[in-house]
Amino acid sequence: xxxxxxxxxxxxxxxxxxxxVFGLDPISALEKAAKYNPNKMFSEFLYGYTTIIKxxxxxxxxxxxxxxxIYQSREQKVKQSSDxxxxxAEGYVTITSVLGISLFVLYQAQSIVSRSTGGxxxxxxxxxxxxxxxxxxxxxxxxxxxxxxxFVDYRPYKAFAYTAALGxxxxxxxxxxxxxxxxxxxxxxxxxxxxxxxxxxxxxxxALETRLPDFIRDISEGRKIGLSPEAxxxxxxxxxxxxxxxxxxxxxxxxxxGVSLRQVVSTFVEGVTSWVTREVGMLLMEVVDVxxxxxxxxxxxxxxxxxxxDLEQEKKSSxxxxxxxxxxxxxxxxxxxxxMVYFVASPIKLNVGGNLHVxxxxxxxxxxxxxxxxxxxxxxxxxxGLVAGKMGEGSTADxxxxxxxxxxxxxxxxxxxxxxxxxxxx
Numbered sequence: 321x322x323x324x325x326x327x328x329x330x331x332x333x334x335x336x337x338x339x340x341v342f343g344l345d346p347i348s349a350l351e352k353a354a355k356y357n358p359n360k361m362f363s364e365f366l367y368g369y370t371t372i373i374k375x376x377x378x379x380x381x382x383x384x385x386x387x388x389x390i391y392q393s394r395e396q397k398v399k400q401s402s403d404x405x406x407x408x409a410e411g412y413v414t415i416t417s418v419l420g421i422s423l424f425v426l427y428q429a430q431s432i433v434s435r436s437t438g439g440x441x442x443x444x445x446x447x448x449x450x451x452x453x454x455x456x457x458x459x460x461x462x463x464x465x466x467x468x469x470x471f472v473d474y475r476p477y478k479a480f481a482y483t484a485a486l487g488x489x490x491x492x493x494x495x496x497x498x499x500x501x502x503x504x505x506x507x508x509x510x511x512x513x514x515x516x517x518x519x520x521x522x523x524x525x526x527a528l529e530t531r532l533p534d535f536i537r538d539i540s541e542g543r544k545i546g547l548s549p550e551a552x553x554x555x556x557x558x559x560x561x562x563x564x565x566x567x568x569x570x571x572x573x574x575x576x577x578g579v580s581l582r583q584v585v586s587t588f589v590e591g592v593t594s595w596v597t598r599e600v601g602m603l604l605m606e607v608v609d610v611x612x613x614x615x616x617x618x619x620x621x622x623x624x625x626x627x628x629x630d631l632e633q634e635k636k637s638s639x640x641x642x643x644x645x646x647x648x649x650x651x652x653x654x655x656x657x658x659x660m661v662y663f664v665a666s667p668i669k670l671n672v673g674g675n676l677h678v679x680x681x682x683x684x685x686x687x688x689x690x691x692x693x694x695x696x697x698x699x700x701x702x703x704x705g706l707v708a709g710k711m712g713e714g715s716t717a718d719x720x721x722x723x724x725x726x727x728x729x730x731x732x733x734x735x736x737x738x739x740x741x742x743x744x745x746x
Contacts, residue, residue, distance in 0.1 A: 324595070404465045410645075412711075421656050443696060444692070451703050500694035508724060508728075522713075538556055556568055607621060641712075650704040651726075653697050
């Protein structure tokens with residue numbers, strides 16, 4: 321199980337090395353592993369396990385109690401992670417939005433006073449270099465505080481690696497677009513295909529993890545009436561389990577051909593990309609091989625699967641509000657840019673000596689400068705979208721769709737501004 325449980329498999333190899341090579345008895349090998357293992361919870365589990373074996377206590381009760389402790393610890397980690405992410409989200413919004421808007425206001429003030437665009441370089445550096453760099457830093461910080469699974473599906477990241485070169489290519493093409501639209505289209509091209517791949521992958525994973533507890537529960541009910549695990553799976557082939565149904569039908573067909581249950585489940589595990597589903601499949605094989613597939617073992621498996629799914633749903637629910645925080649940050653940058661351009665560049669009426677003069681406060685803000693400011697805002701929205709996915713859904717791959725959505729929101733906002741505010745970009 322080294323692919324699913326790499327750390328546990330590594331520790332198991334060390335224990336076997338002590339037994340087979342150094343001649344330690346199993347109890348002493350487990351105690352040695354508990355003594356030197358850096359994980360406190362795992363160390364306490366091994367110490368308790370060996371103590372129960374030595375004293376002849378109730379091992380089943382001990383394992384059930386430790387399982388409940390693990391659930392409680394997981395729930396506590398989810399809450400702590402949510403609190404930490406809340407703090408990071410506040411800091412990220414403050415830096416990207418408030419600081420960005422402040423720099424833009426200072427640039428406008430300098431333009432009004434000096435009648436020049438000399439302060440635009442600072443805004444450009446912040447939007448094109450500062451925000452992407454800060455977004456990368458926040459992605460790293462979020463990755464360090466969020467609970468990670470041992471298995472990662474790299475298909476969305478590979479898709480992004482394939483399409484990343486499209487952005488510079490499209491930007492260099494002489495398309496009949498304004499600078500803002502040109503930059504937006506170039507950035508969209510880098511995330512459209514990764515968004516499709518990531519959406520399909522996450523949709524399939526969530527569909528499997530949602531219906532898997534029902535499948536394990538039905539196997540447990542079949543065992544209660546005396547059916548074998550093989551007969552139970554075959555009897556469930558016609559039941560609707562959503563996207564899991566095709567896998568159940570495949571397993572049923574293989575069992576009818578005489579393939580062993582272990583081989584059937586192994587094929588199923590290799591064909592899915594959900595770590596939770598693969599984990600439950602491997603444990604299902606162990607239950608059948610070691611425990612004989614008793615009613616109690618399948619009942620415990622169903623309870624375990626349901627609890628894992630509930631914890632995952634709780635984690636997503638606690639993180640989902642932070643998506644709106646990052647959305648608010650990106651939309652505020654874009655909308656504030658449009659509003660500031662509209663009000664600062666709008667003509668004002670001055671009464672000088674009884675004569676009415678119409679002037680603009682910042683004549684230096686021409687169409688080219690407006691396009692540059694909006695293009696900078698588009699780059700910021702793209703970077704903020706990646707952080708939104710990591711912050712709200714726990715994966716940078718889910719950030720591709722948020723980056724695409726925020727760019728589309730920016731394009732719509734600019735279109736509305738041109739229609740209702742009279743902001744001209746060409």
